[in-house]
């Protein structure tokens with residue numbers, strides 16, 4: 147009997163091993179830590195790129211990713227570990243030349259992203275319906291798909307590439323970009339051949355900590371606020387908590403950890419007062435989410451947030467950091483990765499109106515070293531009315547203020563998987 151069970155288990159293991167996998171159940175397979183962190187794509191229908199930039203000799207998949215990080219053109223790698231043999235190909239990652247997915251030629255190849263660009267499906271938060279486009283190449287609206295069965299696996303129609311550097315969402319099969327347009331009375335989104343969508347730098351797609359996809363201060367939402375109707379459009383509108391959200395599926399974890407605390411509805415006159423009156427802060431948040439940046443707009447009332455990430459300094463020199471808020475916020479920066487060494491560098495004492503950096507609170511100059519990580523934290527409190535947060539910086543020698551973006555940030559070490 148025991149032997150039979152063993153044979154059965156062996157057979158199941160064998161079948162699991164040889165059957166082609168469809169979609170992995172886990173969104174993120176995160177490896178390594180800090181700067182070296184990377185993730186394996188959460189789907190398995192991967193194509194071996196026809197034209198690797200180069201094949202390099204390395205010892206281990208981690209070293210293969212390192213080689214990719216050090217090669218500017220490289221966006222992903224194919225890595226083969228076949229017992230005695232290891233191969234590492236660095237790729238530019240252009241899948242448009244391969245419209246039909248084929249998995250790797252043998253089960254030992256794996257494909258990895260380096261993390262700045264990833265394949266996602268666009269889904270409704272409260273539904274399994276996903277948004278699809280056609281692969282004819284026509285510029286047209288992205289439509290919802292009522293047939294949820296078509297959203298269970300990645301297909302040419304429902305797969306999009308989210309690039310956190312450019313903040314773009316691109317159709318896998320047509321090379322067209324999802325772009326908001328303002329035709330008459332409402333913002334809607336269409337698939338456009340233009341790249342990037344021609345708007346201010348602020349207007350990128352970013353993942354918000356509450357699961358929505360932001361575009362500037364607005365959010366994607368379905369035309370009928372979540373009532374699943376085949377063919378409805380994706381629109382851009384207010385990001386209130388009550389609005390039905392559009393989210394990415396099969397995304398890697400965005401870099402900013404956000405802890406959320408409901409607060410009393412009694413009016414508090416300052417961030418310090420809110421902290422003193424919120425017993426749950428900081429160790430027992432009501433929930434935790436992840437976002438791309440320290441940026442969001444109107445969402446709810448009476449809450450506190452603690453936003454944490456590591457800032458990767460791109461250059462040597464003196465930086466200035468900017469924070470604007472509604473209603474209150476403090477910005478902290480550490481002398482390194484250690485949270486224990488954080489210091490308050492800017493205090494947003496009262497709410498500001500609008501996104502103009504000229505009315506933001508600014509830090510003293512901070513000297514940072516290129517390629518080093520610095521723990522960054524924002525503590526935020528919103529009582530009522532509008533909500534707003536944005537954190538920007540002035541790079542050494544620069545006269546312009548820019549957002550601190552997802553690609554300047556990394557998950558703090560406690561969020562890394564072993």
Ligand SMILES: [Ca+2]
Nearest residue numbers: 446447531532
């Ligand atoms: Ca509010």
Ligand SMILES: [Ca+2]
Nearest residue numbers: 473530531532
């Ligand atoms: Ca407010």
